[in-house]
Amino acid sequence: MPTITAFENSPDRGKGHARDMRVRWAFEEVGQPYDVRLLSFAAMKQPAHLALHPFGQIPTYEDGDLTLFESGAIVLHIAERQDGLLPKDANARARAIAWMFAALATVEPPIVELTMAMLFERDKGWYAERLPMLHDRVRVRLGELSRHISEADWLDGAFSAGDLMMVTVLRRLNTSGLLDEFPDIAAYVARGEARPAFRRAFDAQLAVFNAASRP
Numbered sequence: 001m002p003t004i005t006a007f008e009n010s011p012d013r014g015k016g017h018a019r020d021m022r023v024r025w026a027f028e029e030v031g032q033p034y035d036v037r038l039l040s041f042a043a044m045k046q047p048a049h050l051a052l053h054p055f056g057q058i059p060t061y062e063d064g065d066l067t068l069f070e071s072g073a074i075v076l077h078i079a080e081r082q083d084g085l086l087p088k089d090a091n092a093r094a095r096a097i098a099w100m101f102a103a104l105a106t107v108e109p110p111i112v113e114l115t116m117a118m119l120f121e122r123d124k125g126w127y128a129e130r131l132p133m134l135h136d137r138v139r140v141r142l143g144e145l146s147r148h149i150s151e152a153d154w155l156d157g158a159f160s161a162g163d164l165m166m167v168t169v170l171r172r173l174n175t176s177g178l179l180d181e182f183p184d185i186a187a188y189v190a191r192g193e194a195r196p197a198f199r200r201a202f203d204a205q206l207a208v209f210n211a212a213s214r215p
């Protein structure tokens, strides 16, 4: 059975923003049971974990003699081996993988810039001046995504790993107010969060936080 690593006590207090959430969701969509090794921040920087993850982060994936890091690579590995996350048709499959990269390389960066600024730069003199620029960079991507999705349920036909990655990226905006400006994107995210596999994954990572919070 594959084993992933996750935060022993996630700073997001169980909101499902830590990147093990994507991998948990992928496992649930394909019906693959998995084990979790929980790590403290300190343990993530020890040699044992650095041997699995050169940047000392979570998630990692271990199965037999394979070790992987990068949530996108792990989700793709899962999706390539079991049905439920990538279409059978070769061209549709390639487009679904392109949407995975789009989520990680085009849509996520301005969202991470915004969320990191809101977390760590509020006390800087230039914060008030920079924030509108960060919001606008996210708005550009949300507007383009909105025009693409239009009336569709998912990015390209059936739900795929591309949607899984895109929904987990967009969820980070849930408390920013920006999704209120794009109701169709908010509805898209809600469709992803309504999937039973998402709910099972979310509840599993929340249970870790609740267990860590019990006195």
Ligand SMILES: N[C@@H](CCC(=O)N[C@@H](CSCc1ccc([N+](=O)[O-])cc1)C(=O)NCC(=O)O)C(=O)O
Pocket (backbone or CB within 6 Å): 010, 011, 012, 013, 017, 018, 019, 020, 044, 056, 057, 058, 059, 069, 070, 071, 072
């Ligand atoms: N590109 C890598 C990025 C992995 C990553 O960022 N891991 C983070 C946890 S998920 C990122 C994350 C952290 C916290 C919240 N939060 O809301 O509190 C959300 C997301 C980590 O291990 N951080 C510890 C470190 O770098 O030392 C991937 O996609 O797997």
